[in-house]
Amino acid sequence: MDDMMRAMDYLKVTSTMHNAALASTACTGRTLGEDREPIWVEGSTSTAKPPSPEGSPAPEHKKEIPLSPAADFEPNISCFPDVQSINASIVKRELAEEGKRCVRQQLKALKDKQDALRLLREPQQKEEERQRDQMQQKVLRQRNESQLIQKADQMAAAQLEAQQREQLILRQQTDQKLHKLALEGVSRCQRRFNQKYEGIARILLSLDKETVKVCSAQNAQLKELGQKFEQLVSTVKMGKCEMQSQFLCSIIKAEECCKSLDILELDIIRQLAEFSEQIQQQLKMEAAKKLEEERQKQQEEERQKQMEQEKLRQEEESEAKKKQQEAETAKAETANVSAPLETKSQDVPPAATVTSTCVHPDRLKFYNDILALYQSKVDAVKPLQTEESLKQYRTGCQRAINLPLNAISAVSPQHLAQNFDKLYSFFAGQPTKVMNGATITINDHPLARDYCMLLMAKKFVSQTETAICSNPQAAFPFASVIITFWKLLPDFGKVFLAYMYKESPFLVPYVIPQQPGQTPEQYLKTIGYRLTDKNELEKPDIYLKRQTGIARLYAAVIITHGRKAAGPDQCFELDEGWLWLTHMVNVKPLPDISATMIMEILQTLGFELWRTYGKQFVKLLVYIQNIYMPxxxxxxxxxPKTRLEMLLAKFLRERQIPQAVGVLPLGFW
Known part of the structure; x- marks a missing residue:
């Protein structure tokens, strides 16, 4: 309000000053006072006209009249305004001033009232603003909290979903791994099961109707096992196992099926053996009856002959003495002629016939030559072996041979060559460290070379019952070192063969016959059985396991090449395996051991024999299956016989034999 009043005053002053400036151009003297008239009054002719606007030219016909000095000019009373009008203007001005003052007072009072109200309302407004801010902050905080809770829920849901997705992926991967593991385990069991199943089925198919009836329960059980195993295989292949444990259970079930099939096979074999014994007993009884009948017939015939001879004797007694003398002379001559014939028939001993059915003559000669060389060396080193003063030297020789020989393996060519070099450097006469820092050489005693050769050959053969029995692949690095020594020391190869033949004469092959009066225990010792610590014969399964290791090493020596630096010549070639197999099927078979040896040789040498001899080897397999197996x-x-049948059937069905695992390539070291 004050600003408005000040603006009005400013406008009045400005207007007054403007009018005064306009009037000042026409005034030359005093114009105010009671004795002065106004300069110009509207309607008066004597008064001067108002000045022309600035810039307008004055009329030319009128001349300017110079004004007289102020002292000579007398003012006219008419030039002053009326008192009443002045008073009225003064009153108006006072009233205006008074109105302004009242307005100012009212405005001030109003302003004061407004300030008081404002001062009174400020705390309330602040409180309201504070409450409003608190409410806004609370709403904002609630909104933020809700947003945070929502975001947390979203993040938790996302994390939960991601974890569930990861768990699902992990479960799927685990299921895939378990499925693959189950497939591998069941496939291995399936191969075993199929081989065993085919062997049992082949056995049952080869039987006649009456014999099959004996095994009817086993036959039904065999079909049930086959259906159960096929269902298990289909379930594992389709991956229908709902739980992870079911994958492992499938492997256990497959193993149980294989074990059940093994038990079934043993049951069938036992049942057939019992039935065979019954048939044999019946045949024996029938044969005994026939023999009894024939004996009775012979007795009757003999009685009739005796009666006839009695009659003839009585008739001959009536003859003359001359005829009796001639008869006696004729009998004497007959006796003299028959004696030399009997002696001639006994020139060939029966042992020759037995030996020809047990071993081929050529192989027997080779066997005897090998053993003769071995025995000569054993006899030669007896002084070194028995002398007490050389005990420490013998121990050093054993240590120099055993340490590198036990470390032989196909880990790397360098490892194999390093152990061979240790052995060969000792045989070459290099000093070798033994216990207590002492050194010995093979030249310290003249019989040490043969003694160490025998010792090393025996140690190689002993590996068959330790390392090679449990790990068939270990036979090949040992065979490579043996072949290399065979090339460098020819007598070593013969000594090694002698030890092999002593442990297993079936490698000749030589089926040693049982001598008359020889007990079963003594005979088993001659074919390789050993005595235990309790002075008892070892069990057949241990014997077969040891013979298997010997056959593996023998076959590995045949197909393994030696060190490149030793020379390219092969001293024990593949034809030895061919000769062994052809001779083995022509000698008298023995239970378990014959089938075990043939099966092991085929598994190790079969790949090379098939590749080298081709159709001839296939013919040999067919001969074994059709002629030798019966x-x-x-x-x-x-x-062992059943497993050999299954192995032959598999080879001939697939028309191939896989290569033995672990064979060292040519030029390995």
Whole structure:
């Protein structure tokens, strides 16, 4: 309000000053006072006209009249305004001033009232603003909290979903791994199951109707096992196992099926053996009856002959003495002629016939030559072996041979060459460290070379019952070192063969016959059985396991090449395996051991024999299956014979034999 009043005053002053400035141009003297008239009054003719606007030219016909000095000019009373008008203007001005003052007072009072109200309302407004801010902050905080809770829920849901997704992926991966593991385990069991199943089915198919009836329960059980195993295989292949433990259970079930099949096979073999014994007993009884009948017939015929001879004797007694003398002379001559004939027939000993059915003559000669060389060396080193003063030297020789020989393996060519060099440097006469820092050489005693050769050959053969029995692949690095020594020391190869033949004469092959009066225990010792610590014969399964290791090493020596630096010549070639196999099927078979040896040789040498001899080897396999196996069946009805049948059937069905695992490549070291 004050600003408005000040603006009005400013406008009045400005207007007054403007009018005064306009009037000042026409005034030359005093114009105010009671004795002065106004300069110009509207309607008066004597008064001067108002000045022309600035810039307008004055009329030319009128001349300017110079004004007289102020002292000579007398003012006219008419030039002053009226008192009443002045008073009225003064009153108006006072009233205006008074109105302004009242307005100012009212405005001030109003302003004061407003300030008081404002001062009174400020705390309330502040409180309201504070409450409003608190409410806004609370709403904002609630909104933020809700947003945070929502975001947390979203993040938790996302994390939960991601965890569930990861768990699902992990479960799927685990299921895939378990499925793959189950497939591998069940496939291995399936191969075993199929091989065993085919062997049992082949056995049952080869039987006649009456014999099959004996095994009817086992046959039904065999079909049930086959259906159960096929269902298990289909379930594992389709991956229908709902739980992870079911994958592992499938492997256990497959193993149980294989074990059940093994038990079933043994049950069938036992049942057939019992039935065979019954048939044999019946045949024996029938044969005994026939023999009894024939004996009775012979007795009757003999009685009739005796009666006839009695009659003839009585008739001959009536003859003359001359005829009796001639008869006696004729009998004497007959006796003299028959004696030399009997002696001639006994020139060939029966042992020759027995030996020809047990070993081929050429192989027997080779066997005897090898053993003769071995025995000569054993006899030669007896002074070194028995002398008490040389005990420490013998111990040093054993240590120099055993340490590198036990470390032989195909870990790397360098490892194999390093152990061979230790052995060969000792045989070459290099000093070798032994216990207590002492050194010995093989030249310290003249019999040490043969003694160490025998010792090393025996140590190589002993590996068959330790390392090679449990790990068939270990036979090949040992065979490579043996072949290398064979090339460098030819007598070593013969000594090694002698030890092999002593442990297993079936490698000749030589089926040693049982001598008259020889007990079963003594005979088993001659074919390789050993005595235990309790002075008892070892069990057949241990014997077969040891013979398997010997056959593996023998076959590995045949197909393994030696060190490149030793020379390219092969001293024990593949034809030895061919000769062994052809001779083995022509000698008398023995239970379990014959089938075990043939099966091991085929598994190790079969790949090379098939590749080298081709159709001839296939013919040999067919001969073994069709001719030799029936001969073997007359002596053997055990597990090795059945496994050999299944192995032959597989080879001929697939028309191939896989290469033995672990064979060292040519030029390995």
């Amino acid at each position: 001969q073997l069946a007359a002596y053997d009805e055990g597990g």
